[in-house]
Amino acid sequence: MESLSHAFKERSVHALKDETLQVALNRAKDGFAVKRAKAVEGLPEFDALRDRAVAIKNHTLENLDHYLERYADAVERNGGKVHWASSAEDARRIVVEICRAAGAKMITKGKSMVGEEVGVNGALEGAGFEVVETDLGEYIIQLAHEPPSHIIVPAVHKTRGQIADLFHENHQKYGLTRKLSEVPEMVNEARQVLRSKYLEADVGITGANFLIAESGTSVIVTNEGNGDLTCSLPRVHIVTAGIEKVVPTAEDATTLLRLLARSATGQDLTTYTTFSTGPKRADDTDGPEEYHVVLVDSGRSTMLADQFREMLRCIRCGACMNHCPVYGAIGGHAYGWVYPGPMGSVLTPLSVGLKEAGNLPNACTLNGHCAEVCPVRIPLPDLLRTLRHREYQLKLGLKPLRWGLAAWVWFTSHPRIYRLGTRVQARMLATLAGRKGRFTRMPLAGGWFKGGRDLPAPQGETFMAVWTRRQKERGQ
Amino acid sequence: MSATGSETTTDRPIEHPRVGLFVTCLADIYRPNVGLAAVALLEKVGCSVEVPQTQTCCGQPSYNNGDLAGAARTARNTIEAFEDFDYVVVPSGSCAGMLHDYPRLFESEPGWQQRARAMAGKTHELISFLTDVRGLDAVDASFARAVTYHDSCHGLRALGIKEQPRRLLASVGGLELRELNDSEICCGFGGTFCVKYPEISGRMVADKADAIAATGAKVVLGGDLGCLLNIAGRLGREGGGVSVYHVAEVLAGMADVPGLGDPPGSGGRSR
Numbered sequence: 001m002e003s004l005s006h007a008f009k010e011r012s013v014h015a016l017k018d019e020t021l022q023v024a025l026n027r028a029k030d031g032f033a034v035k036r037a038k039a040v041e042g043l044p045e046f047d048a049l050r051d052r053a054v055a056i057k058n059h060t061l062e063n064l065d066h067y068l069e070r071y072a073d074a075v076e077r078n079g080g081k082v083h084w085a086s087s088a089e090d091a092r093r094i095v096v097e098i099c100r101a102a103g104a105k106m107i108t109k110g111k112s113m114v115g116e117e118v119g120v121n122g123a124l125e126g127a128g129f130e131v132v133e134t135d136l137g138e139y140i141i142q143l144a145h146e147p148p149s150h151i152i153v154p155a156v157h158k159t160r161g162q163i164a165d166l167f168h169e170n171h172q173k174y175g176l177t178r179k180l181s182e183v184p185e186m187v188n189e190a191r192q193v194l195r196s197k198y199l200e201a202d203v204g205i206t207g208a209n210f211l212i213a214e215s216g217t218s219v220i221v222t223n224e225g226n227g228d229l230t231c232s233l234p235r236v237h238i239v240t241a242g243i244e245k246v247v248p249t250a251e252d253a254t255t256l257l258r259l260l261a262r263s264a265t266g267q268d269l270t271t272y273t274t275f276s277t278g279p280k281r282a283d284d285t286d287g288p289e290e291y292h293v294v295l296v297d298s299g300r301s302t303m304l305a306d307q308f309r310e311m312l313r314c315i316r317c318g319a320c321m322n323h324c325p326v327y328g329a330i331g332g333h334a335y336g337w338v339y340p341g342p343m344g345s346v347l348t349p350l351s352v353g354l355k356e357a358g359n360l361p362n363a364c365t366l367n368g369h370c371a372e373v374c375p376v377r378i379p380l381p382d383l384l385r386t387l388r389h390r391e392y393q394l395k396l397g398l399k400p401l402r403w404g405l406a407a408w409v410w411f412t413s414h415p416r417i418y419r420l421g422t423r424v425q426a427r428m429l430a431t432l433a434g435r436k437g438r439f440t441r442m443p444l445a446g447g448w449f450k451g452g453r454d455l456p457a458p459q460g461e462t463f464m465a466v467w468t469r470r471q472k473e474r475g476q
Numbered sequence: 477m478s479a480t481g482s483e484t485t486t487d488r489p490i491e492h493p494r495v496g497l498f499v500t501c502l503a504d505i506y507r508p509n510v511g512l513a514a515v516a517l518l519e520k521v522g523c524s525v526e527v528p529q530t531q532t533c534c535g536q537p538s539y540n541n542g543d544l545a546g547a548a549r550t551a552r553n554t555i556e557a558f559e560d561f562d563y564v565v566v567p568s569g570s571c572a573g574m575l576h577d578y579p580r581l582f583e584s585e586p587g588w589q590q591r592a593r594a595m596a597g598k599t600h601e602l603i604s605f606l607t608d609v610r611g612l613d614a615v616d617a618s619f620a621r622a623v624t625y626h627d628s629c630h631g632l633r634a635l636g637i638k639e640q641p642r643r644l645l646a647s648v649g650g651l652e653l654r655e656l657n658d659s660e661i662c663c664g665f666g667g668t669f670c671v672k673y674p675e676i677s678g679r680m681v682a683d684k685a686d687a688i689a690a691t692g693a694k695v696v697l698g699g700d701l702g703c704l705l706n707i708a709g710r711l712g713r714e715g716g717g718v719s720v721y722h723v724a725e726v727l728a729g730m731a732d733v734p735g736l737g738d739p740p741g742s743g744g745r746s747r
Binding site: 009012013016325326329330362363364365366367368369371372385387388389390391392393397398401402405406408409411412413415418419422425426430435436437438440445447448449450451452453454455456457458459460461462463464465466467468 | 499501503504505506507508509510511512515527529530531532533535537538539540541542543544546547549550552553557629630633634660661662664665666667668669670671672673674675676677678679680681682683705706708709710712713720733734736737738739740741742
């Protein structure tokens with residue numbers, strides 16, 4: 001997917017002013033955070049599970065080549081085929097080739113963030129295939145021609161009214177002409193439309209929440225059952241997954257599953273957890289004839305080798321964005337690429353470059369809420385700060401900020417001059433503010449006031465001045 | 477107590493420890509009363525308080541903007557000023573957290589890293605120092621107002637400060653604490669974040685102000701001046717007559733001055 005992250009500032013301001021979006025965001029606010037908190041409370045061993053998950057992920061990442069080979073061998077043993085895609089472009093090409101070779105016309109898709117990342121839909125549509133998203137949220141944004149704004153609730157930015165309009169506009173061709181207003185009606189109508197697509201589809205593409213190395217199994221979690229229908233009804237099943245999705249054993253996958261839904265939606269488990277292991281066997285009654293796995297690197301092995309390795313532990317639960325006050329204020333689209341919120345603010349610059357996405361690691365107050373809830377304990381604020389360090393070293397940030405910081409560092413390491421400067425500043429500001437006690441504007445400090453706030457004035461004397469005087473008096 | 481703060485604080489507590497007060501640049505410039513309140517509280521728990529004249533800033537602006545070499549330069553100044561004390565006490569969870577992070581700045585300088593680690597081990601945020609290290613569980617102060625409390629993020633998450641200020645506030649005569657909905661959600665200050673992304677920051681602090689208004693309390697307390705300046709700035713703009721104090725001012729019985737951003741001589745706008 002093409003990045004719009006360079007325009008983060010404009011996009012975030014636009015999002016703050018978008019009243020419909022704000023209605024949708026406010027409705028979603030707290031929902032997941034409250035549900036997660038309840039789920040965690042109900043599982044005393046949650047923190048121990050997190051430690052176990054970190055150990056599983058770290059071990060796998062340290063031996064990633066080994067486990068990927070084991071996984072690939074197992075898939076081939078089961079009669080499937082593994083394709084290695086080093087870039088997004090490779091991944092798109094491979095998927096298109098498989099669909100062409102299968103003589104496909106219609107392709108159904110389960111929700112897949114890596115699919116969004118590499119731009120599978122665009123490539124397939126460009127090659128003349130009809131592609132239908134089957135996850136309700138993904139289906140909605142496909143109708144709206146928009147990217148997802150959240151990694152587990154892709155259409156969280158849409159209001160019920162907007163969705164009703166989209167269905168009304170797009171479903172008339174199926175003879176469904178009534179304008180709906182209730183959620184169950186809309187879900188039923190989408191289900192009705194999608195059902196025929198499942199049956200018509202030649203190829204089904206899903207992502208993977210986990211790939212199990214010992215058995216060559218891919219695991220997906222859904223709440224709608226669309227994943228099952230996508231991977232078992234069409235003739236060909238393609239799994240697209242990042243290389244970091246592999247775990248050694250089924251036991252490991254279940255440990256992570258216990259954390260995933262609780263962290264994401266506050267469910268103990270999602271409604272469906274689907275395991276798929278290769279094509280239909282001789283005595284199976286159904287299943288795909290062909291089973292392909294496209295393993296996507298696209299920058300992940302670079303991440304593995306540098307200081308961002310911990311990011312590869314991410315299991316895409318979305319807890320970080322559900323607890324991020326910046327995400328809560330502006331929504332996911334402002335971030336400008338596939339992955340929004342804290343995890344996206346680490347991944348995006350690593351994928352599309354710091355020059356393009358330098359705003360993302362900076363647009364964070366380092367409040368730490370994301371790291372507190374991350375099921376695999378990724379130190380997101382530290383990683384964001386590391387990106388800021390990289391940006392500083394590459395001299396990509398704002399020049400006036402660099403100058404200001406350099407001046408401040410000089411001041412702070414010259415205490416006598418610092419003392420004098422702060423005394424003058426405190427006295428001057430207090431005098432200028434006068435009887436009001438605060439400023440409503442000030443030259444060179446426009447940023448502060450742009451946030452719709454005044455600036456309290458200092459009391460007048462610095463603490464150091466008061467203290468020095470007091471010590472003298474005490475001495476007398 | 478922080479994970480790194482165990483060296484000097486276990487076993488035998490020092491009877492009259494020498495405490496170096498790191499007043500923080502914001503308290504120094506904006507709110508000397510916070511420094512005076514900190515001194516008063518520390519003396520009440522038997523500390524001998526000193527204020528090194530060479531202290532400046534904790535280095536967070538550089539650290540959080542990616543200038544690690546600059547942050548290290550500022551940190552050296554702080555270490556030199558404070559490493560000889562029994563304890564370093566800071567009336568800010570954010571700045572205390574920064575001092576705890578100093579060892580990270582000296583990955584390639586073992587000598588300095590050792591000194592940074594030693595100092596981090598005896599550095600504490602003020603309120604948690606009073607309760608967790610000095611065993612204080614009540615203060616001799618009164619403040620007959622309904623107040624609400626904002627948990628600043630760094631104190632809360634990096635240092636585990638949540639119950640300590642509430643425990644002490646419960647002993648303040650006449651004070652009624654009304655808990656703030658979303659008290660653990662960031663106010664939108666975030667250091668330079670608030671001027672780099674003022675619109676987002678402004679929305680966050682407006683949400684905070686709404687939550688404060690919903691409590692009906694006319695006083696907001698907190699443990700970090702950065703957040704408090706932000707919150708006071710927003711409340712001042714809204715003109716709702718809510719005053720903002722650092723929690724230490726109330727605990728020391730020194731909240732008899734105007735709140736942050738209230739007119740001088742008003743004794744608080746909200747009487």
